[in-house]
Amino acid sequence: MRAILLAAAVVLLAGCGGPPRADAPVTVVFKHARMFGDDPVPRLVAAFERRHPGVRVKTEALGSSSDEQHQFFVINLEGSAAARGPGFDVMMLDVIWVPEFARAGWLLDLTPSLAPGELDAHFPAAAEAARWNGRVWALPWNFNVGVLYYRADLLARHGLGPPRSDAELARAVQRIRAAERDPKLEGFVWQGKQYEGLTCNALEALWASGTALLGPDGEVLPDTTRAAHALARLRGWITDGISPPWVSAADEELTRRAFGDGRAIFLRNWFYAMDLFDAPGAPGRGKVGIAALPGRGAAGPSPGSTGGSLLGVSRTTRHPAAAVALARFLASEEAQRVLAGGSVLPTRMALYHDPALVAKRPHMPRFHDLALAARPRPVTPAYLMLSTSLQPELSAVVVGVKTPERAVADARRQLAYALQGLR
Amino acid sequence: MTARERAERRAAIGFVAPAVVTLAALTAGPALWVFWLSLRQRVPVFGIDHFAGIAHYAFLATDPRFWSAFRVTAVFTVASVALELLLGLGLALALRGQRVGRRAALALLLLAWALPGVVTARLFEWLYHPAAGLVNVALGVALNWLGDPALALPALVLADVWRTMPFVALFCYARLLTIPAAVYEAAAVDGAGRAATFRFVTLPLLAPVLLVTLLFRTLDALRAFDLMFVLTGGGPAGLTETLTVYAYRSLFQTLRLGFGSAIGVIVFVLVMAVAAAYLSVLRRREAAA
Numbered sequence: 001m002r003a004i005l006l007a008a009a010v011v012l013l014a015g016c017g018g019p020p021r022a023d024a025p026v027t028v029v030f031k032h033a034r035m036f037g038d039d040p041v042p043r044l045v046a047a048f049e050r051r052h053p054g055v056r057v058k059t060e061a062l063g064s065s066s067d068e069q070h071q072f073f074v075i076n077l078e079g080s081a082a083a084r085g086p087g088f089d090v091m092m093l094d095v096i097w098v099p100e101f102a103r104a105g106w107l108l109d110l111t112p113s114l115a116p117g118e119l120d121a122h123f124p125a126a127a128e129a130a131r132w133n134g135r136v137w138a139l140p141w142n143f144n145v146g147v148l149y150y151r152a153d154l155l156a157r158h159g160l161g162p163p164r165s166d167a168e169l170a171r172a173v174q175r176i177r178a179a180e181r182d183p184k185l186e187g188f189v190w191q192g193k194q195y196e197g198l199t200c201n202a203l204e205a206l207w208a209s210g211t212a213l214l215g216p217d218g219e220v221l222p223d224t225t226r227a228a229h230a231l232a233r234l235r236g237w238i239t240d241g242i243s244p245p246w247v248s249a250a251d252e253e254l255t256r257r258a259f260g261d262g263r264a265i266f267l268r269n270w271f272y273a274m275d276l277f278d279a280p281g282a283p284g285r286g287k288v289g290i291a292a293l294p295g296r297g298a299a300g301p302s303p304g305s306t307g308g309s310l311l312g313v314s315r316t317t318r319h320p321a322a323a324v325a326l327a328r329f330l331a332s333e334e335a336q337r338v339l340a341g342g343s344v345l346p347t348r349m350a351l352y353h354d355p356a357l358v359a360k361r362p363h364m365p366r367f368h369d370l371a372l373a374a375r376p377r378p379v380t381p382a383y384l385m386l387s388t389s390l391q392p393e394l395s396a397v398v399v400g401v402k403t404p405e406r407a408v409a410d411a412r413r414q415l416a417y418a419l420q421g422l423r
Numbered sequence: 424m425t426a427r428e429r430a431e432r433r434a435a436i437g438f439v440a441p442a443v444v445t446l447a448a449l450t451a452g453p454a455l456w457v458f459w460l461s462l463r464q465r466v467p468v469f470g471i472d473h474f475a476g477i478a479h480y481a482f483l484a485t486d487p488r489f490w491s492a493f494r495v496t497a498v499f500t501v502a503s504v505a506l507e508l509l510l511g512l513g514l515a516l517a518l519r520g521q522r523v524g525r526r527a528a529l530a531l532l533l534l535a536w537a538l539p540g541v542v543t544a545r546l547f548e549w550l551y552h553p554a555a556g557l558v559n560v561a562l563g564v565a566l567n568w569l570g571d572p573a574l575a576l577p578a579l580v581l582a583d584v585w586r587t588m589p590f591v592a593l594f595c596y597a598r599l600l601t602i603p604a605a606v607y608e609a610a611a612v613d614g615a616g617r618a619a620t621f622r623f624v625t626l627p628l629l630a631p632v633l634l635v636t637l638l639f640r641t642l643d644a645l646r647a648f649d650l651m652f653v654l655t656g657g658g659p660a661g662l663t664e665t666l667t668v669y670a671y672r673s674l675f676q677t678l679r680l681g682f683g684s685a686i687g688v689i690v691f692v693l694v695m696a697v698a699a700a701y702l703s704v705l706r707r708r709e710a711a712a
Contacts, residue, residue, distance in 0.1 A: 071675055078467050078678075104468040193570070194658020246553035248659050249570025258554065381468060385677040392488065392661030399572045399659040410487065417482055418679070422469050 026319045027056045028326055032092035033069055033309070034061045040338050048329045055322045066094050066196070070384075073097070077106040077314070085316040089323040090330075092141065093312045095376065096383045099132040101312060103381035107137045108313040113324045121333070125306045125374040126347040132379060138310035139331035140347035142339060144270040145367070145374040146200055146304030149277070151265050152289035154180070162291035164301050166208075166233065169266060169294045173242050176265055188237060189255040190268040192247040194395035199387045200305045201268060202394045203377060205230040208295050208302035213386065214378045220386070220415045221408050228404035231397045233296070235404070248399045260284050268293065270307060271345050271371075274363050290363060292370055303375045308347065340364075382422050389414045454691065460684035468678055479685035489686070491661050492669045498576065499665060500644040503583045507640055508633065510584065511591025516625075518592070519599045529596075532589040540586070540649035547582040548654055569655050575663050579650050586650075587643070591636050598632040599625070631708070638701040645694050666690050 076086040119127040126140035163169035173187035191197035209230035215222030237243035259267035277284040292301030311327040336346035352368035393411040396402035464475040551568035568578045648667040657664030674683030
């Protein structure tokens, strides 16, 4: 409907004013998810317009859930006639959609527009998610990494340091709970509900066990023994009493609140949670430490998976130069500094040691080291298919209705059919 | 057939034609299109679009996830509809017997039913919260409502019963109001007790309404989506994933249009079969009456 109105308006305007003049302002539409708190996007857009007098930017906010945004983009990009375009030029993309959208032919190849090494200033994991098939399809914009939060006050009181392995974490939980005698104090909380967050937790478990979801040749769960081992660890947290049974229905916010209210010793969550723990008046302020996720055995800490978003340009945009300029400006160090002054974490490494930002968010240098070691979720156009097929199997292991071996075999069978002919 | 009858017949066809054409365009057309899609392998992201025959149906026939969704849909439908009918009927009888505050009671009933599904789901998300949830606090237990494989589906059935039992209650209550007092007086004169009056007077008179309500509720329950989508995402272990949630995940989340359509077609056939069964029962009752 909007497209029809827009087309009608264009026809009317063209009919009234004759052919458009070369210096007439160009309008670029930016579709993005609403930012939390004080939205920095209008300020950034105004700064861009000042520097590009011929370009107007229209921002349009999307629904809050990632599922809704994905559905909006897919319907509009797939359903729109190539000649008319989808009605927007620049879009904010979840980190897991970039290869899918690129494979579908919806994104403009940005490789020719970039300076050599332009992505080198971003974290390697963020840059990796922007590339697919040897080309760059989007610009990294903001970032999140899965990490281990711990109650620094409790660990210090019992003479413990942050755990480097799962065995150390289990011992720390047992010791602290035995000494504190607080029945409301849980051990380690993480995200075990059947949804994308569980996939992230499982990926991290797979990496800690020295394997991955996709093999180098694209095989699903190539090392079935280690994969089963990794999933057994997720279930083990619950059966060993290290994690409460309710993690099987828990998402990021449920676990963040439990930990933030002082009801858990350890939490697996994203960077974003730190600002909330550290907010003035928060019960956990000053008591929360942050560390790499525990590894398995003597291997040392393990990488966290990454989240965040990138900026892509529609392949059918009528103003590619202006749209690419806007995306590059928004991803620039200058713009990311403004974003980082709010609640967003940037993808540019240098900002994590920027004195003004560090004064405001003192944990940023620590984030820098953890983000360097992070790994993206599998960069494949079939990612959502992989993840949604895997989630019921992962959840089945977490609640104990399937053995890890059986779940791995079932996941491989499901995905063999889903991925048929998709490579 | 006389000339006049033939003319009337022609006119009648002319009158119903717009309705038939509209229905065909809005219902039969898309249905046929979905069926056609279900015979294709179509994944637009990967530029795949070719005929696949019954490959999707053949895969689904041995797909444990499909059969799990089928079982979940069946259990959810039978359990929630049965509870809704029993409680709704009981509530309607109680309402009829109520002397004061009937209007307020009706308004309260409507409130639960008038809430959008997603709002109801969010409400129950908090009620079932493992630590701060009212259900656990009120019962003095620490149950993992939405994460325990044995509790998740019953928890969803409970939420659905809370939401739609008023619908059944209102239908039954409306019918109860139209039963003439004389019928009950006659039953009393004949010496019928409360149980006999209910068994031989109220229930038979309510039966047609109950059957229609049963039909509506069953068709709705077979297509259940919003509660599980918001509350559990189909988990844990896929034990609350209904056929429509499976279809949504295949169609919209991963854009496997052919495969997702095949699940959609199966849901459609299932719903039509159940509807046809109910309608034949209704028709037989009418013929008998």
